[in-house]
Amino acid sequence: MNAPRPHLSISAVERDTGLGKDTLRAWERRYGFPSPARDDCGERLYPAEQVDRLRLIKRLIDQGHRPGRLVGVADADLVQLAARGTAATGTAASCVEGCAAPATAGLSDGQASGLAPLIERALTHIRAHDLPALQQTLNQALLRQGVGRFVIDTVGPLSVAVGEAWMRGEIEVFEEHLYTEQIKTLLRQSLSALPGMGAAPRVLLTTLPDELHTLGLLMVQSLLALEGATCIPLGAQTPLFDIRLAAQAHAADIVALSFSASFPSRQVAPLVSQLRGMLPPHVELWIGGGGAERARAAVAAAATGNASDGQGIRILPSLDSALQALEVWRSARG
Amino acid sequence: MNAPRPHLSISAVERDTGLGKDTLRAWERRYGFPSPARDDCGERLYPAEQVDRLRLIKRLIDQGHRPGRLVGVADADLVQLAARGTAATGTAASCVEGCAAPATAGLSDGQASGLAPLIERALTHIRAHDLPALQQTLNQALLRQGVGRFVIDTVGPLSVAVGEAWMRGEIEVFEEHLYTEQIKTLLRQSLSALPGMGAAPRVLLTTLPDELHTLGLLMVQSLLALEGATCIPLGAQTPLFDIRLAAQAHAADIVALSFSASFPSRQVAPLVSQLRGMLPPHVELWIGGGGAERARAAVAAAATGNASDGQGIRILPSLDSALQALEVWRSARG
DNA sequence: TGGTTTGTTTGTCATGGACAAAACAGAACG
């Protein structure tokens, strides 16, 4: 008994897909897709299936594909492409590390059933909407592995697996949402049990405006707090200028940002550079998340600008690397 | 030593103010404000002060003022206007209840120092960036008052007070962020300590795409969970269609949505109506938050459509009313 | 093989016109 899925206006599609109005109109003009119907006033009405397709395409673009190549592809092939993982075409390979979460590197193949049994089990519970079972499974894993390993070996890969399952159409958005909420709750919970406050680097964690995903941030916070660092979480969407103010006010040693793969790619490097310029030189800038690699250009810019290498910007391609960075920081200072 | 605050592009302004590109251009055309400079390519560059003004104006509009009246007003008067609170002009009064948080009604004047001492103290700590003190104050209040009263009497009014202080320029965005994070942590923490699961209504909590504020949702969740209700939190930004799926999958009795004052007003009623139409009739729809009043039109529409009163849509103008709604629901059923 | 140059692709911005829904103001009416 499927509801008849009504058509969407252009602004609704913008919300649901993350593709701007201008982009949607440009694609229509150039590629002939999407090809929305029109209402009485001549305004676009996008059929639901086209919106689904747009969502999928958006996700593929975030992985390094390009629109021109995708619009012509048949739906089936598109799904298959999505299942395969990150695009391997040309230079886009630079994005690979950024998209895959840390520990996944060990698992050669994301979609074969070679996943860790724990992750398999969690996925099953998610699909079955069995909240209690999911909670129990995760809680058990947390207790068995400890926070550190749990974050690195379980949460990371599981999040990737969920994302990939979504791409394959095996998991609905709301299931992903629910999973995310559960993990957040769990991490916050164990976080609040930590001794808290005190030691060495004071880390300010946040995302820039337009970036809503804070799960990665929370994972890093868990790891750092576990090592005794003092974390100051600002939540999502802190304007650049306020980050500078906050860093000053809280005497932060490090500002940690997270960029997801869906963050507008073009803006990453400029924004990071700008922020770098605004912060006091002794404050380090750590960049993580699926879109972190895109900040490479900013590192280069900062390097030339300061006549020194990678001056104060550090890209964290994995969760492990956050811990390494922490070690480095500590050994470099008192 | 203020940094020279660079100019912003139109998309940056859109992000920072919440005003759409089209709107920004339309205002410029019609009112002559903002009046951005242009770069070499003819693209708009907004000076920082104009962006500040835009932010303020946006907030005033969310409170019921109208752009045409505001653009001409001097900056000082604007701030004064902001400090005074909600617009009292004409019919806009209907918005009053929606913007003010529950318990504030008792406090006749938000800006006079007539605030509860507890709230005064918390505000002081926020302004001083004294995280430990803030945590301690809040924790103490939580323990003394219990979750229920803490949420209704402290968190609600305090959040309003923080918002108003921001309007008066007494509090920075990042301070508001930090405060919000702290409260969220606290609530989640006490939430995780609740027996959990089980009793009567199964409530699905989320916001629609474009609505990021989940604090209100968390407050309601705390209250409902305290009364034994089963809460299923989906976090923010669940697409309409997925809400329907989730409601089915989790056999929800109630779907609770939250709209902040900054949610695009025009969309509230249509969206709520649409969702109402998609959900099974026996599932109730509860609407809360600063922008909830705007859903009144949807209630009316649902009423005429169903030839029955307020069919299945309930607007919660305050936190208390959530508890009342719960009672009503329970006494109406088994 | 590695670096540079030359087309292409692609997102975003600008202009100017249009329109419908909402907000308002004022008249008419009970």
Add this chain to the structure above:
DNA sequence: CGTTCTGTTTTGTCCATGACAAACAAACCA
């Protein structure tokens, strides 16, 4: 005096088209 009903203004959003710079791919040369 308060309410309901109009006509008018305000306001956000949409449309079409054109333009351009940055990112990319591919051909090219050393």
